[in-house]
Amino acid sequence: MWKWLHPYANPETTYHLSDRVIPWFGWLSGSLLTIGLVWALLFAPADYQQGDSFRIFYLHVPAASLSMGIYLGMAIAALCGMVWQLKLSDAAVAALAPVGAVFTAIALFTGAAWGKPMWGTWWVWDARLTSELVLLFLYLGVIAINNAFEDKQMAGKAASIIALVGVINLPIIKYSVEWWNTLHQGATVSKLGKPAMSLEMFWPFVVCFLGFAFFVATVTCIRFKTEILLRNSSRPWVKNLMLEQAK
Amino acid sequence: MEQGNVLSYFNLFKLVLSRDLKIALRHRDDVLNPLLFFIIIITLFPLGIGPEPQTLAKIAPGIIWVSALLATLLSLDRMFKSDYQDGALEQLLLSPYPSFIWVLAKVIAHWILTGIPLIITAPVLAGMLNLPTESFLATFWTLLLGTPVLSFIGAIGAALTVGLKKGGVLLSLIILPLYIPVLIFATSAIDAASYGLPYGGQLAIIGALLVGALTLTPFAITSALKVSTN
Amino acid sequence: MEQGNVLSYFNLFKLVLSRDLKIALRHRDDVLNPLLFFIIIITLFPLGIGPEPQTLAKIAPGIIWVSALLATLLSLDRMFKSDYQDGALEQLLLSPYPSFIWVLAKVIAHWILTGIPLIITAPVLAGMLNLPTESFLATFWTLLLGTPVLSFIGAIGAALTVGLKKGGVLLSLIILPLYIPVLIFATSAIDAASYGLPYGGQLAIIGALLVGALTLTPFAITSALKVSTN
Amino acid sequence: MPWENNNTIEFISLFIALQSLSAQIYLETKQLTCIKQDRILFEDLNVQFRRGDIIQVAGPNGAGKTSLLRILAGLAQPYEGTIEFDQNNINEQLELYRQNLLYLGHLPGVKSELTAQENLEFQLSLHGYGNSDAEALLADVGLLAFEQSLAGQLSAGQNRRIALAQLWQSNAKVWILDEPFTAIDAKGVEAIEQKILEHANNGGCVILTTHQELNLPSNRVSRLELDYRF
């Protein structure tokens, strides 16, 4: 594991690696999102109960899943940072937190917009909704603590600790629909075995989901690059890079 | 020239615990203030909401626990801050013993000074909020198991923000989301008790949180302290 | 060798106000955190009390105002403390201008940083707590007139406790009782509005409190500062 | 004992008076007594501080030097006695006195959130000076490349230098400096000593404490010895 990771512990290598993958991720996400959203919003069948308001689904579920996925990624990066003293993981945590916060906000917003036609109110204090809101607070906490320290290294370590401690919220969000009796939908998509939704609805969802996932990857890599530069600004390679770009 | 560890771990624990308690008792207000704060917040609600007994009884568990949470939160700041500001924290970090021992002592001192007074007064306040007597016992148990969890989790935030000028609000922001599970299970236990239902399940979960906090947080706290004094 | 007052009083006011705002904005979090704290406390209540819309609507004014009170309270500490700790307060006290001018500037900076964000977000939170839309306007007005009163009264407590190591809880203890009138009139105004009743009377009283606070407290604050730095 | 000091000072002042022919009395203490914790720090102290004087308040740790300087600056009230500036009690003409006073205490009063230049500009404006040449002043105290650095990111000595830069601007009659050389390196100490001498030569009066030897012409410095009294 360590041997494999080692070259990427070098900021310069990682910087150039992420530089190289960004266009790929960007194109993938652009095309997948275009295809997926057009398919989902214009061509996929409307739900027999919910009508067209169902289409929020294609935004809501990817955003909600990714908000959790990003947190998990951030926590894993934090753990690596704590265990192996990787300076890069701090950059990863700092890069991921705002992206995750935005996706959490989107999940909340789309959920609220969907709730108005479905449940007659745009907010209930239900276990899933509340724990998703807590997720937003956790992201904001990580961001706030990252900003609170002048020293980037200290900020990174402090943020990692909070990111790790907050992981307990993830299972709560995930299983809230099973543990508590809630208004919110139970698992629909994930029950692939006995499809709870028709395949005509399912495939555009998959395309949208992947599109959003690559979008996250693109934005994260861009932010990751900046964070690496910020943390290594006194290094010769960064100075050279700056000189090159100035030309 | 070597000096050797003259203190056993247990003696170090006692030393730091008694020092922290002594400092707090010298200040005297330190012991009374979180308690008074707790009482004042609880009395604010009837003022803000109106005095109807049914409404009050219904929201009493929530109010008691939210107040306990806020009272703890406000007292967290002092756990490490004054030691940081006068350099005593550096000395503690440089003592030749594993840090988690004195960290544990400091957190437990905090709990003795804030948690225990809350536990003792809560039944009286519950009475003032018209909570049915059946749920007094549940209130007591949830506070007994829950307040140490608050101290332990809160210590992580206190440790992280110790070096910051204005850590107070940031601390709340980091810590309050983590307090939510305790809040939910505790109030649901009291609610259950007031309907005469069993509430052992909720207590068990809070107990589990306590065990988890006791074993895991001291290390998080120690590393947080090292980060923020770097 | 004399130097003469180069600054007009108004310029001094602007100077101190912009300095305090600048310091807070540099920290950035300082502006967001009291607000987030406000939001988090408000979300704690539905978690502790349960999600029934009717109950929530009934207690919403109380919750909003108690939370506003607590958010203000927690941010009071920073009004003079950091200036005291780094010696800047001594320099302010020694400046050759009447102290109430810069005191006024500091209190108003505090209100801009904590009061205004609360006023702006309160309607959203009122909505989440199922408060009927009729009372949104009342919520807005009570907060607009009430939060400056909180800042001014709070400043007295902040000034009195500035020299104490652990002023946080003592401060709450001194100040919360003084906040009660604002709390009572504000919540009763919102309540009245939700039943469609007029609430101008309550607003007028809060307005009167504001005028009183604006004229009287700066002198109390100044002498409190002098006492606690002696 | 104070009497003896007093005599010494009278004598030396006389000496200076002969030199400058118009040794105007700037500051005068009358029967000044200071008691802390039931211990008399000094009693019935009558001292005159004149135009051109450099007075080093000396004495062992805990003798009461800081206490005396804070009383002279009007920051603390004496147990008994009065202080006169230009023949009038300072409490009756506070603003005038402060226009003629520069006090730098143990703490530099520098805000860590502001840059070196912003800090200095604020302090200058606060004392009624124009702030146009802050940059030049910072260069004078060896902070040439640091105008835009946040003070929080400068070392202990650099922070003190920001505050000391005011010496290069101030033409206040009375300078009161409590351990101005703390954390300042040797070259810095020399520059400040020169500045002090220059100020005295230009008709100012400098009262300072320091545990280091002053490197100034010994006929220019009078010592006010505070003994440690039990």
Added chain:
Amino acid sequence: MPWENNNTIEFISLFIALQSLSAQIYLETKQLTCIKQDRILFEDLNVQFRRGDIIQVAGPNGAGKTSLLRILAGLAQPYEGTIEFDQNNINEQLELYRQNLLYLGHLPGVKSELTAQENLEFQLSLHGYGNSDAEALLADVGLLAFEQSLAGQLSAGQNRRIALAQLWQSNAKVWILDEPFTAIDAKGVEAIEQKILEHANNGGCVILTTHQELNLPSNRVSRLELDYRF
């Protein structure tokens, strides 16, 4: 530049080695680099601190003296490089290293709520010494009548003396003292200098910073010059 220092030290150490015939290396830095705010404070610093050495880390304000001392004490992590105690990385034997270390920083770590004696006893116990002779130690540092005074009511210098009393007890191999003479009067400075010399003569190693001239035999003190680098 560090290389030059290094050479100087090597040279002087050699000299001492000839005297004591067994100049054992206690502490050694390997390629130590410290970066703050993108500015390199020192780079690739290789220094050896040996038995009997007194090393004065010198340099202008902001050169990085405090940063170096905190890294040597293991309180802060260097940007790069390692520190070895008795030939092993200190991070791998923290407890052993701390048993052999006495660090006194800018701040004395004295609690204002405890008496002088309680403070000293706690600090002694914390570092693994018996605390029976705290009273005698306090007398050694001139606090004879103050054992039972609360530290908060003592002056700046008296507070530092409480912490410095540890020097009279500690037989830790390595002493790291950051500006130990701050706020100490002339007689006190002399006593501490004698203590430092005595410790070095007994086979200890003392690393200190101070902006004052050291009054010790010049062949016993080596200087480690840290330049101010841009």
